[in-house]
Amino acid sequence: MLFNSFDFAVFLPLVYLLYWLLFRKNLKLRNLFLLVASYTFYGFWDWRFLSLILISSLMDYVLALKIHQLPDTEPRRRKSLMILSLVLNLGFLGFFKYYNFFVDSFVSAFAFFGKEFSYSPLHIILPVGISFYTFQSLSYTLDVYYKKMEPTHKLINFLAFVSFFPQLVAGPIERAKKLLPQFDEVKTFDYQAARSGLLLIVFGLFKKVVIADRLAVFINQTYGSIAEAQGIAMLMGVLFFTFQLYLDFSAYSDIAIGTARLFGFRLTTNFRRPYLSASFSGFWKRWHITLSSWFQDYIYIPMGGNRRGPSRKLVNLLVVFFLSGLWHGASWNFVIWGIINGLFLIVLDPVLKLEQPGSTFKRIFAALLVVAGWMFSLVFFRAQTFADAMLVFGNLGFGNAEMLYNFGLNSREFTFALYALVAMMIYEIVAERYGEKLLDRFFASPVYVRWGLYLALTLGIIYLGAYGAANDNSFIYFQF
Amino acid sequence: MAKSLKNTTVKPVPPAIEKEKRHRDFVLKLVLFSALVAGVVYYTDAKGYFNPDYTNDHTRRKWNAYYEFTKRNPVDVVMVGNSHLYTGVSPEHLSNALGASCFILASPGTTMTDTYYSLKEAIKVRKPRLAVVETFTLNDYDSHELKPGTLSEQFKSFSARKDVVEKMLSTPVLFASDHYAAAWSNTIRNHSFIFTDTAQIRRNIALSKIKQRPEQGLYLGRYIRFTSGIEDSTLLKYERPGFKAYEYSKHMPSKEALKFLRKAIELCDANDVELVLLTLPMYHRHVHDYGQFKKVVQEAAGPGVSWLDLQMPYDTAAFTAESFENTVSENQHMTYQGSLVAAYKLARYITTRHPGVVPDRSGDLAWKQLFYGSDGYFENHSPEKDGVSTVLMSQAEPGAGLRVKELILVPQQGAKRLLMKLEPGAGPHTVTVELEMKAGNERAVVPLDLRRATAISPVGHQLLVSDYLDPRVEVTKVVRIINN
Numbered sequence: 001m002l003f004n005s006f007d008f009a010v011f012l013p014l015v016y017l018l019y020w021l022l023f024r025k026n027l028k029l030r031n032l033f034l035l036v037a038s039y040t041f042y043g044f045w046d047w048r049f050l051s052l053i054l055i056s057s058l059m060d061y062v063l064a065l066k067i068h069q070l071p072d073t074e075p076r077r078r079k080s081l082m083i084l085s086l087v088l089n090l091g092f093l094g095f096f097k098y099y100n101f102f103v104d105s106f107v108s109a110f111a112f113f114g115k116e117f118s119y120s121p122l123h124i125i126l127p128v129g130i131s132f133y134t135f136q137s138l139s140y141t142l143d144v145y146y147k148k149m150e151p152t153h154k155l156i157n158f159l160a161f162v163s164f165f166p167q168l169v170a171g172p173i174e175r176a177k178k179l180l181p182q183f184d185e186v187k188t189f190d191y192q193a194a195r196s197g198l199l200l201i202v203f204g205l206f207k208k209v210v211i212a213d214r215l216a217v218f219i220n221q222t223y224g225s226i227a228e229a230q231g232i233a234m235l236m237g238v239l240f241f242t243f244q245l246y247l248d249f250s251a252y253s254d255i256a257i258g259t260a261r262l263f264g265f266r267l268t269t270n271f272r273r274p275y276l277s278a279s280f281s282g283f284w285k286r287w288h289i290t291l292s293s294w295f296q297d298y299i300y301i302p303m304g305g306n307r308r309g310p311s312r313k314l315v316n317l318l319v320v321f322f323l324s325g326l327w328h329g330a331s332w333n334f335v336i337w338g339i340i341n342g343l344f345l346i347v348l349d350p351v352l353k354l355e356q357p358g359s360t361f362k363r364i365f366a367a368l369l370v371v372a373g374w375m376f377s378l379v380f381f382r383a384q385t386f387a388d389a390m391l392v393f394g395n396l397g398f399g400n401a402e403m404l405y406n407f408g409l410n411s412r413e414f415t416f417a418l419y420a421l422v423a424m425m426i427y428e429i430v431a432e433r434y435g436e437k438l439l440d441r442f443f444a445s446p447v448y449v450r451w452g453l454y455l456a457l458t459l460g461i462i463y464l465g466a467y468g469a470a471n472d473n474s475f476i477y478f479q480f
Numbered sequence: 481m482a483k484s485l486k487n488t489t490v491k492p493v494p495p496a497i498e499k500e501k502r503h504r505d506f507v508l509k510l511v512l513f514s515a516l517v518a519g520v521v522y523y524t525d526a527k528g529y530f531n532p533d534y535t536n537d538h539t540r541r542k543w544n545a546y547y548e549f550t551k552r553n554p555v556d557v558v559m560v561g562n563s564h565l566y567t568g569v570s571p572e573h574l575s576n577a578l579g580a581s582c583f584i585l586a587s588p589g590t591t592m593t594d595t596y597y598s599l600k601e602a603i604k605v606r607k608p609r610l611a612v613v614e615t616f617t618l619n620d621y622d623s624h625e626l627k628p629g630t631l632s633e634q635f636k637s638f639s640a641r642k643d644v645v646e647k648m649l650s651t652p653v654l655f656a657s658d659h660y661a662a663a664w665s666n667t668i669r670n671h672s673f674i675f676t677d678t679a680q681i682r683r684n685i686a687l688s689k690i691k692q693r694p695e696q697g698l699y700l701g702r703y704i705r706f707t708s709g710i711e712d713s714t715l716l717k718y719e720r721p722g723f724k725a726y727e728y729s730k731h732m733p734s735k736e737a738l739k740f741l742r743k744a745i746e747l748c749d750a751n752d753v754e755l756v757l758l759t760l761p762m763y764h765r766h767v768h769d770y771g772q773f774k775k776v777v778q779e780a781a782g783p784g785v786s787w788l789d790l791q792m793p794y795d796t797a798a799f800t801a802e803s804f805e806n807t808v809s810e811n812q813h814m815t816y817q818g819s820l821v822a823a824y825k826l827a828r829y830i831t832t833r834h835p836g837v838v839p840d841r842s843g844d845l846a847w848k849q850l851f852y853g854s855d856g857y858f859e860n861h862s863p864e865k866d867g868v869s870t871v872l873m874s875q876a877e878p879g880a881g882l883r884v885k886e887l888i889l890v891p892q893q894g895a896k897r898l899l900m901k902l903e904p905g906a907g908p909h910t911v912t913v914e915l916e917m918k919a920g921n922e923r924a925v926v927p928l929d930l931r932r933a934t935a936i937s938p939v940g941h942q943l944l945v946s947d948y949l950d951p952r953v954e955v956t957k958v959v960r961i962i963n964n
Contacts, residue, residue, distance in 0.1 A: 006657045020503065189503040198510075413675040451513070458517050463671050468662065 002042040002474060003201075003255045004209055004467070011041065018263055024187060030185050032262070034160045039218040041165035045127075049127040052092060052176040057162040059088050060137045064151040066142040066389035075257040078145065085141040093134045096127055101330035129169030131327055135241050135294055137162045140176035142298055151222035154316045156291040166259040170252045172290040179265070187264035196439060197261025199454070204254030206457045209465035211420045212247040215240040217466060218417070223382055226391045233407055234392060242375040243421055246275065249288070273428045278366035279354035280373065291327070295320045318342045328381070333389065344373045416464070496547040506560040514609075521667050527688045528680055532636075538566075538634070538703045539587040543640040544585055545699040554849065556580035556838045557830070558602045559701075559758070559822055560595045561614025567805075568760040569812040570612075570823040571700035573856035577827035577938055579842030581850070584701030586614065587637035589630040592737040594637050596744045597650045601641045604749050604854040609837050610754040610830065613744055618733040618777060631659065634692045638663050698850055699872055706815040709802030710763060717808045718765040725808045726762060729769035745781060747883035754837050756830065757787040761805045762812045764794045788829045790822060798825070798934065820935035823856075823865040831939055857951040858890040858899060859945075860938045872898075872915075872958050880913070880963035889955050895948035898955075900930050911944060914959040919952055925959050 001007045004137050014462040015037045039050050061083045094102075100121040107119050140158075153160050161180045167173075222229040222237030229237055250468045253270035262266045270463045274286035285290045296305075300320050308312040318339065325338020351357055383389035405411050431438055442450065499605070524530060534540055549555065557580060560564055562625075565586040575582040576889045585598050595617045602608070626634055638654060641647060647664075655663050662669040673681050717723060733741075748755040761767075769791050780788070790799070803818030814822065830838055841847035842861055851857055854870075863869035873887035885901040898913065916925050930944035 006660055010657075017507075189500075189506070191502040193508060194506055275844060410676060412678075416675065454513060455516065458513075459520060462517070463674060464663065465671065468669070468672065 001041050003252065003259075004205060005046055011037075012259065012262075019263055020189065022166075026155065027184065027186065028188075029066050030186065031154075031156045031160045034165075035156055035163065036181075038160065038163040038165035038168060041194035042163065042168060043126050045169075046125070049125075052096075052127055052130070053133060053163055054159070055087060056092060056134065056137055057159050060085055060141045060162075061152075061155060061158045064141045065153070067141065067145050082141060082145040089134050089138045089141075093130055096124055098128055098326075098330045099124060104333075132171050132173055133162055133168060133329075135173050135291075136176075137293050139173070139298065140180070141296060143176055149180075152180055154183075164260070164265070166256040166263075166265075167267055168276075170249070170256070171288075172253055172256065172268045173294055174268060174290065178268065182265050185264070190261075190264060192443075193261045193264070195443070199256040199439075200254045200261070201257030202454065202457045202461075204251040204258065205461050207247045207254070209461050209467055210242045211220055211417065211424065212251060213409065213411065214409070214420075214466040215244040215247075218414070219244055219382070221386075221407040223384075223392070226383075226395060228403075229407065230395050231397040231401065233400060233403050234395040235397065236404065236406070238375060238379055238392065238396065242371065242378055243424075245378065245381070246271070247424070260289065273432050275374075275425070276367055276428060276432050277370050278358075278363045280341070280349050280370055281355060283370050283374065291324070293465070295324055299323060317346055321345075331364050332399045333380045333386060336386070337377050340377040340380065341374070344377070386465060425446070469477075497580065497812055498523060513760070516541075521665060523570055523664050524667045524845060526570075527684075528666070529684045529688065530667045530673055531678060531680075531684050531687075532666070532670060533683075537636060537640075538701075540634045540640040541695065541699060541701075542566075542583075542585055542587075542701040543642070545695040545701065546585060546602065546640065547605065548605065548695045549581070549583070549698075550711070553581060555606050555608050557582035557610045557612060558608040559584045559586065559612040559614065560599045560600065560602065560617075561586045561612075561758075562590045562595070562617050563703075563811075564616040564760050564813060565758075566701055566703045567705060568815070568819050568827060569758075570688040570704070570819045570855065571702050572698075572854045573820055573823040573859075573936070574855035575666040575700065575851060576854065576860040577824055578830060578838050579840035579847070579860070580609075580838045581841070581847070582700065586701065587633055587640075589633045590617055590637055591619065591621065591623045591626070592617045592733070592744075593636065593654060593741040594634050596747070597646065597654065598637065598641070599744055601643050601646055601746060603753060604646065605748065608753060610756060610834060611744075611840070612756045612758050612896055613741070614662055615757055615759045615777060618737045618741060618773075619735075620731045620734055622734050622736040623654050635659075635663055635669060639666070694727060697703070698854055702819075704816050704819055706805040708806055709800070710806050710815065710817050711805050713854040714806050714808060715765075715801060722894075723808075724768045725766040725831050726810050727768045727814070728773035732773060733776055733780070738776070740779055741777070744786060754834050755786060756826075756834070757781060757785055757789075759789045759791045760814060761794060761799050761803075762803065764796065764809065765800070766812050768803070786833055788826060788833075790825060795825075800934075816886050817935050820856075821937075823936070824937040825937075828937070828939055853891070855892075856936070858888060858892070859933075859936050859943055860885055860940070863888055863890060868954060872955060878958070878961045880911075880961055881962055882908070882961060884961075887913070887958065889949075891951065893948065894951065896951050896953060897929055897948055898946035900929060901938075902944065904941055907942050908944075908963050910964040912962040912964060913946075915955050916957040918952070918954045918956050925955065927962075928933040929964075 001011060019030065019033060019037075039053075041054065043050055063081050067081045069079050070081070072078075101284070103119060104121065110117055140149075140151075140161075142443050144151045157180065160183055161174075161176060164174075164179065187276055219237050219241045224239075226234070251273040257267045257269070268290050272286040272289065272291050274283050277283040277286050281458040300316050303316045303319065304312055305316060321342030322335060323338070324341075325335040329336045348369070352366070352369070354369075357364075375399040379392050380386070380389045383392055405414060411415060434441070442453070482780070546555075556578070557571065559571070561584075563586065566584050566588075569584065571582045571584045583602075585597070585602050587594070590598075595613065597609055597900070603611070616626045621630070623634065634654060638647065638650075651660055651663060655870065683855045745755060747753075759774075774789070774792060778787075797909070798821045799818060803814055804822060805815060810826065852864075853866075858869060862874075863871060868891050870889040871886065872889060875882050875886075876884045878884060885903060887898070887900050889896055889898050891897075898915075900911065900913070911930050912927050913930060914925055914927045916923060928946050929945050929950075933943045933945045
């Protein structure tokens, strides 16, 4: 089920009302209800893959209990159970997401050395959200193994934690330590949380439907016919994708966090205005924060982090970025995207001393540099193949302005998209300056200001949104 | 009062009750806000600011005409289907051939599901005696999987119907959930006009200030676009080795289509409406594997169903290349000429297979007032003293072995035409009529050839027709009739 769908518009109020009116007081029933709601939410996409979530969750539930039961005197058995969890979880992920990619890569590699194999790829459907819930479930076993937390004996709570519908298919990737205990809390209605949650939902939908999906029309056409998109059209395609990806994904996180708040749950912030970051390392502390911290906690630090000398640190960082690229998609383009970002962080941050404080001018320059670097890497992220990415770079320029409106957006829509982007960036700068105070000030404002904004956003979605039968409105990160 | 208020001790509200109250407030505000948003959308919908350009929406026009017509007149035959129907049958000729009122309520590219709901609404508005369901709607796609173009047509069909309850019940059947709002609201469906067609919004704003007039005149749902038949150069394409223009085996009816065919049959049974399935032909060399399709439909419809299949067996003498649109693309429609052939074949089928079901209203004044002079009227009925048509001969035996029921000069298609009606049976294929004609001050005797009408085949007589004549000519006398 998509957040920007009619199904969700019916599902959410229904689940909300049942949750607060019928199931609030009995914890077991409430969590069971959330589990059923979450499975229903996922089942709308394809109910067959519910079994995969269930099996994955049951495995980790049992393995974590077993690991915990084993005494410290049996480190090998503990470790072998942890490795079993890794193998099983990554095995599922590997089969559904990477099977064809790896086999194809091996066949190509052998062909390069003159050994030909005949191979026909399997028609495997990639289960939506598998990368997200696998990492979430896996982090639980790892935390129990590293004794960062006690395992839960409450099966329903654990199943509900893995499948919690607001963040099931595209994050934020929550840690068991933070989210699981919330299933044991007795929830009382929090007006402030609910209204801020609702505002986040509407704001997220506005970003997604009005801006990101409109940019998508142009991007799909420029990247879909790279040979025709010459000069400024391609440049705008690349620029627009930089913003589409951010707005699309951050919108999903906003809606997820907002939805969770309506049910009294607190999710982790996933984006903190990354395009205002003045360094590459800062960028990764603001972009897809829950994935970055996952890689940091479960890959980078166990590999030694920065504790084993500068050269090992570089290797560790590159491994993390390589894996991050691979996590995003089964394609070498994603790997290249990851490595490029790793190299930016390793090379440009220290060389240009981006992490050191400086003047406003330096910070603006650094922020522009970070966005430019990110934009460059995203060409590999968006293009289907390496050759396509090279074609995109070859086509970049400032000429052929007359072709600008041949790619799905007429001049009025194109101009609107540009203004909307500028407005969004101004909002980001203001939000960066005032932080939480901005929201407090908004909620303290007169009713006509608040309702005026709610109405403007909602009617904006209805009247200015890029939706309809001809639009593909799924979220980009669903494919991961 | 003030004193009693002063003495009242205010108990603190327990936090739980306070939270409950806040929750109730929150939900109430949400409901109020949703109503406000819905109100704004409803307003722009009601005003029609986001309406599409209805001037070319013949589906809406058909339904509006049907609602208007049925307010005052009975309807005898309702025909439902897709573009093959409204291009392939002339409802005026069918009506005049039967002496009845026949309506086409077809929309382009539609599914059997939509066809069923159209039939349901048509019956609910005014029950016909007989329903015709065209079988090309039994296509291979389901209503939930429609592509934007076809989906847009289904939106049009849905939006043209007016029964709110039926529409609510049929919404989840006809559309995927993400299209519910678009099906009900032009604002939702066409909101992109803000960027793509502001001129249409301006037109709609202007139109919203004018009271719309109901459909005027007789409109029975015909929408024929094709006038010239398949040309020789196009016919040559069928000669290409292995060329197959339309393969029925690739477009077998979906489960949903067959289900709604059965529902349509049940609907007619339940309402005591006779049902005829109608298969309109495509050019015989155009179609392949039709037998497979027919078998599946036959099994689904059951043995007793009445089915006029004009594709198989195919009447090569009646449906010539001239009867079909000049194309070898999959969706080959019929031409005007073809639609006349089909209308008369259908009329004959109804009168022979369903005798007495459709009443002959040609003697009713009300019917005559509606249909007099419409396409196909004079071919089937006698003209009256109307100052426009001229009866040159009636129930006469002018020699040459001919028994003329009627020889008339009638206005047609902006011209005039000479029609000769003969008793049914074997008659001549051509006759020559020598007429004394007057145009201005000039008089002359002119021989006119009348040929047996191939397309027009009235039930009660044989018809011979002339070419179209200058509308200014007047016939003063029939000089001689020669049987060729």
